Amino acid sequence: MDAIIIENISKAYSKIPAVSDVSLSVRPGELFGLIGPDGAGKTTLFKMLVTLLLPDKGRATVAGRDVVKDYKALRQLVGYMPGRFSLYPDLSVEENLSFFATVFGTTIKENYHLIQEIYVQLEPFKNRRAGQLSGGMKQKLALCCALIHKPEVLFLDEPTTGVDAVSRKEFWDMLRKLNERGLTTLVSTPYMDEASRCDRIAFMQTGKILAVDQPVAITSRFKKRLYAVRAADTYQLIHDLREAPFTESCYAFGEFLHLTVKSNEGSEQQIGRFLQEKNHRNIEIHAIQPGIEDTFMALMTQTQPTA
Amino acid sequence: MNRIRYMVEKEIQQLRRNPVLLRIMIAAPIMQLILLSYAANYEVKNLNIAVVDGDHTTYSQRLVSKFRYLDNFKMTGYLPGDKQARQALLAGDADLVLVIPPHFERDLEKEGNTSVQLLLNAIDGSKAGIANGYATAIVRDFNSDIIAETKVVTPGVVPQLDIENQYWYNPKLEYKTFMVPGVLFELLLLVGGLVSALNIVREKEIGTMEQLNVTPIRKHEFIIGKSIPFVVIGLVLFTIGLLLGRFLFQVPLVGSVALMYVFAVLFLILCVGLGLLISTLAENQQQALFVSFFLLVLFILLSGLFASTENMPVWAQWLNVINPLKYIIEVGRNVMLKGSTFADVSRQFGALAGMAIGLLLLASWRYRKTV
Numbered sequence: 001m002d003a004i005i006i007e008n009i010s011k012a013y014s015k016i017p018a019v020s021d022v023s024l025s026v027r028p029g030e031l032f033g034l035i036g037p038d039g040a041g042k043t044t045l046f047k048m049l050v051t052l053l054l055p056d057k058g059r060a061t062v063a064g065r066d067v068v069k070d071y072k073a074l075r076q077l078v079g080y081m082p083g084r085f086s087l088y089p090d091l092s093v094e095e096n097l098s099f100f101a102t103v104f105g106t107t108i109k110e111n112y113h114l115i116q117e118i119y120v121q122l123e124p125f126k127n128r129r130a131g132q133l134s135g136g137m138k139q140k141l142a143l144c145c146a147l148i149h150k151p152e153v154l155f156l157d158e159p160t161t162g163v164d165a166v167s168r169k170e171f172w173d174m175l176r177k178l179n180e181r182g183l184t185t186l187v188s189t190p191y192m193d194e195a196s197r198c199d200r201i202a203f204m205q206t207g208k209i210l211a212v213d214q215p216v217a218i219t220s221r222f223k224k225r226l227y228a229v230r231a232a233d234t235y236q237l238i239h240d241l242r243e244a245p246f247t248e249s250c251y252a253f254g255e256f257l258h259l260t261v262k263s264n265e266g267s268e269q270q271i272g273r274f275l276q277e278k279n280h281r282n283i284e285i286h287a288i289q290p291g292i293e294d295t296f297m298a299l300m301t302q303t304q305p306t307a
Numbered sequence: 308m309n310r311i312r313y314m315v316e317k318e319i320q321q322l323r324r325n326p327v328l329l330r331i332m333i334a335a336p337i338m339q340l341i342l343l344s345y346a347a348n349y350e351v352k353n354l355n356i357a358v359v360d361g362d363h364t365t366y367s368q369r370l371v372s373k374f375r376y377l378d379n380f381k382m383t384g385y386l387p388g389d390k391q392a393r394q395a396l397l398a399g400d401a402d403l404v405l406v407i408p409p410h411f412e413r414d415l416e417k418e419g420n421t422s423v424q425l426l427l428n429a430i431d432g433s434k435a436g437i438a439n440g441y442a443t444a445i446v447r448d449f450n451s452d453i454i455a456e457t458k459v460v461t462p463g464v465v466p467q468l469d470i471e472n473q474y475w476y477n478p479k480l481e482y483k484t485f486m487v488p489g490v491l492f493e494l495l496l497l498v499g500g501l502v503s504a505l506n507i508v509r510e511k512e513i514g515t516m517e518q519l520n521v522t523p524i525r526k527h528e529f530i531i532g533k534s535i536p537f538v539v540i541g542l543v544l545f546t547i548g549l550l551l552g553r554f555l556f557q558v559p560l561v562g563s564v565a566l567m568y569v570f571a572v573l574f575l576i577l578c579v580g581l582g583l584l585i586s587t588l589a590e591n592q593q594q595a596l597f598v599s600f601f602l603l604v605l606f607i608l609l610s611g612l613f614a615s616t617e618n619m620p621v622w623a624q625w626l627n628v629i630n631p632l633k634y635i636i637e638v639g640r641n642v643m644l645k646g647s648t649f650a651d652v653s654r655q656f657g658a659l660a661g662m663a664i665g666l667l668l669l670a671s672w673r674y675r676k677t678v
Contacts, residue, residue: 050521072523080521086514090324091317102313103522129324145518 001064003028003153003184004049009058011044018044020207021058026186026200031179033198033215034188035296041207042188043083046157049186050080063152063184076104079151081142083158089131093122096130097144104149115144118174136167143174154178156187160194172197192293203296210299215292222290222298224248224263227271228256231280240278246270251297258294310524314532322536332502333544336494340548344486344556351437356380357401359392364412366453370423373445374405380441396428403427403438415453476644484559487552488639489612492574494548495541496606496632499578500585501599503537507586508595526671534579541575542568552643561646567639570652573659574635580666581631587673606632634658 004026011019019041026032034042047053049062051071060067065074087096094108097119101108112119118140125133130141139159146154156175160168172194179185179199187198195201196215203210203218211218231237238257241250246266250259259271268285275283290298322329356374360367374380383401386392395401406424414421425442429435477484510516519529549567552558582599589595609616609623610632616624627633634655641647649656 052517052520075521075523078521080518082514082517084514086518088317088321088515089513090321095317095320099313099317100518100522103310103519103524105309105523 001028002026003030004032004060004062004186006045006049006060007058009045009048009055009060011041011048011053011056017207019048019055022204022207022209023058024202024209024212026184028184029179029182031175031185031187031197031199033195033201034186034204035190035192035195035201035292036188036204037190039206040204042204043157044207045204046080046155046186046188050078050155051075052080076149077152079146079149079154081146081154081156081159083161085138085142087130087138087142087145090129092127092129093133093141094126096141097148100145101148106149108148111148111150114147114150117177118147119144135163136170139163139167139171140174143171147178152184154183154185156185158188158190160189160191168194192291192296195292201292203299205300210296219290219292219295222295224260224298225266226288226290226294227259227261227266227268228253228284228286228288229259229271229275230256230282230284231275232282233280236278237275237280240275240280244271244274246274249297249301253293258288260294260298310528311532311535314524314528315535318532318536329540332498332540333547336497336544337547337551339497340487340490340494340551341555343490344483344552351434351441352378353381354379354402354438354441355383355400356442357383357386357392357395357404359386359388359404359406361409362407362411366412366415367407369452370407370446370449371405373449374442377445392426396426399428401428402434403442405442483556484644485640486612487548487556487558488643489610489636491545491548491552492571492635492639493607493610493612493632494544495571495575496578496603498544499537499541499575500582501596501603503533503579503582504585504589504595504599505582505592506537507533507583508589508592511586512591526674530583530667530671530674533583534576537579537582538572538575541578542571545571558643560643562642562648566642566649566652569649570635570638570642570656570659573656573663574631577631577659577663577666580663580670583670584666584673587670606630609633610636612636629662631659631662 002025004024006022006024009019009022010017022041022045034045036042044053048055049060049067051067051074054068062074063077065071065077067074088099091099098108101111122137122140122144125137130138133141143156143159146156160171163171168191175185175187176197189195198215200212200214201218202212211221213221229237229241234252234255234257238250238252241247241257241259246261248260248262250257252258259266261271268287271285272283358371358374360371371382375382383395386395386404389406392401392404392406396404404426406426408421408423411421411423423446425439427435427439474480507516510519545568549560549564553560581602585595585598585602589598605626609619609627609630611627612632616627616633619627638647638652638655641652
């Protein structure tokens with residue numbers, strides 16, 4: 001049976017829907033990523049799964065327990081790390097960890113093997129107050145506190161938001177290692193580039209799941225031709241390309257623009273000619289393979305034609 | 308059971324990390340006890356009195372001289388007429404003006420009666436009332452002097468009632484004796500209600516409440532774990548206050564100390580219940596602070612700490628039915644000063660216990676709804 005099963009779950013805050021009719025399942029031992037921009041409903045979905053919010057409609061089970069009926073049993077089985085640092089800033093690293101171990105009826109010693117690799121980095125600061133740790137260290141402590149009771153399913157809500165690039169990479173390496181031990185993990189992130197580190201991902205936008213697949217497979221849903229285009233005047237370039245007859249969509253991606261063209265139209269030569277007519281200089285055009293972000297953008301515009 | 312212990316241990320660790328708060332929690336209420344008991348005082352001294360003497364006779368001089376050499380009055384001098392008297396009151400130069408009419412002595416001797424006028428600045432009504440009381444007593448005294456002198460002229464028995472006052476339970480009418488038992492419990496409301504509300508709302512603010520909610524900690528474990536430290540701190544405070552009251556202020560402690568502690572514990576549980584309820588309603592510390600402050604002031608002003616509750620309007624007396632401070636102050640005064648037993652204050656015990664249970668039930672119901 002799947003570790004997380006979500007069936008047609010909905011939640012609204014005073015009539016404003018946050019999660020609408022979401023169905024999803026996560027297999028045991030999977031590292032599953034929930035990708036979506038801020039306000040997509042990721043946190044609301046997480047809170048329903050960890051028994052902090054009651055769904056308006058639909059049902060969900062985590063580790064075989066219903067999130068509403070069996071919430072007491074379930075709390076012992078899930079680890080939850082909220083997006084915001086939520087430990088006691090006035091207690092030391094060790095005191096925080098020890099407190100959360102004891103309320104789950106265990107001790108640091110008993111489950112030390114679960115957190116050892118992460119905790120060794122924290123150990124030099126174990127007497128420091130949690131509020132005085134750096135951002136990356138806070139995340140590690142929070143992860144330790146979420147793991148100390150040996151959960152079956154781990155929920156991480158935007159664990160890398162506001163963390164520097166090196167710490168982000170380290171954090172994902174840690175998640176992968178935990179996952180190799182068989183821990184089912186659901187992690188949410190607004191960063192598309194982190195999607196490739198997951199076994200499977202789900203795109204979430206305005207309370208709905210747009211697509212669920214492996215990161216590699218999901219890009220194959222992108223059927224249209226995609227070009228990276230660059231010229232001297234980027235601002236004018238994006239303006240002209242969006243006006244062009246062959247253009248379906250055009251977004252800025254770093255120093256290149258990603259241009260999607262309508263089917264049967266827009267060969268490399270056609271684009272080149274069009275840009276020369278508009279007096280662009282230093283024109284570069286390559287056909288490229290779509291990335292996860294391109295796919296997300298395309299899926300987003302499909303569901304919301306006006307966006 | 309163990310989880311309650313861990314909650315309490317955690318609270319103690321946090322309190323130790325915040326020694327300033329701990330010191331404020333103990334020191335500030337004690338300061339308040341000392342200041343309120345010393346400073347708030349109904350005894351009125353140094354009232355400025357001016358005189359408009361329209362008679363200038365021996366009798367009028369004798370009446371005026373009775374106001375001299377008293378602690379309560381300070382003579383500011385004579386004024387020529389009513390107009391100046393009103394000006395003196397308006398300018399605040401005089402708190403009261405004694406107006407003696409012309410022919411004061413002649414009327415007294417010929418007609419056997421006359422009148423004097425007292426003009427009082429009554430902005431502070433209770434002060435004016437007391438000043439009026441003092442002045443009336445002096446005039447009455449003067450009156451009986453005159454009667455005694457004229458008695459020689461008309462022999463025979465003049466029927467006279469002598470009233471001798473005996474003040475029970477507070478024989479010297481000490482204001483401190485009245486205040487200390489009240490303030491003692493008012494302080495517990497501060498620590499038990501306000502500080503506990505802020506403490507729990509803080510857990511909400513920093514997100515640890517949410518983190519605790521995904522652990523197996525049960526609601527009653529959370530509530531009991533949160534209450535114990537505040538009840539203990541409250542009792543320490545209560546003990547210090549009781550010792551100060553007994554030995555510094557010499558307030559009698561006639562009744563049972565154990566009974567006082569029974570009520571202190573009950574009242575603290577009630578206060579923590581109130582704090583808990585406020586914390587479920589408030590989203591942040593500002594909201595909690597304002598709600599607690601509003602209730603605190605309302606409770607204190609209506610409680611009878613400063614003014615007798617029996618003289619309040621009927622609606623205020625109805626409000627007082629749910630004012631825990633009113634009951635506990637009654638208990639404090641009656642047990643400390645009169646030596647009331649549990650049977651005497653069982654009505655208050657019932658009311659307080661009922662409110663404590665009600666508040667805790669309401670708080671845990673609200674707590675469930677917000678999760």
